[in-house]
Amino acid sequence: GAVVSQHPSWVICKSGTSVKIECRSLDFQATTMFWYRQFPKQSLMLMATSNEGSKATYEQGVEKDKFLINHASLTLSTLTVTSAHPEDSSFYICSARGTGSYNSPLHFGNGTRLTVT
């Protein structure tokens, strides 16, 4: 089955630093990837849609200059949290859709837990 890998699985950083999270589709090419954020005891919140070779589309209320997304290849998208603050501490999850049928399901990574101190 389709596998999406995220790295790192957890990271602790100091306030003011930047953190990069990688999302890779291991056995399929992903033209579209999605980034979500999840706070404790809450549901997943869509942050942005990442398309290979073009600029990401951000959901309302998500700062594009703070959450930089790069989708440079058909198997890799990255999310960089710039100048991180404690309120950015969250569980970040990526997902990807293959180049198959248009209604094929999204496959999710196992998430990255970010803690900003």
Add this chain to the structure above:
Amino acid sequence: DAKTTQPPSMDCAEGRAANLPCNHSTISGNEYVYWYRQIHSQGPQYIIHGLKNNETNEMASLIITEDRKSSTLILPHATLRDTAVYYCIGASYNQGGKLIFGQGTELSVKP
């Protein structure tokens, strides 16, 4: 995306069938119904999806009403490992294929 309504929590006895309902009365004709589940501190896992016909795979069955206003996910023989939050989502490619998660149903399978 179709707005979906699910009960916040359900219990099920181990070995029995778990029937998880979802209302999606505003679903449009080209929106599929997707079911995912999330076990604590992991990414969501795809379970099944359908448009209007009932679907079955190795994990579950999906029963969609004829008017498509509601559906039921059936786990035929629930195990303790099925304890998770289950999400029902309506989505279509026309909307960019993105999935908008609601609050889901927290299923507890008890011995």
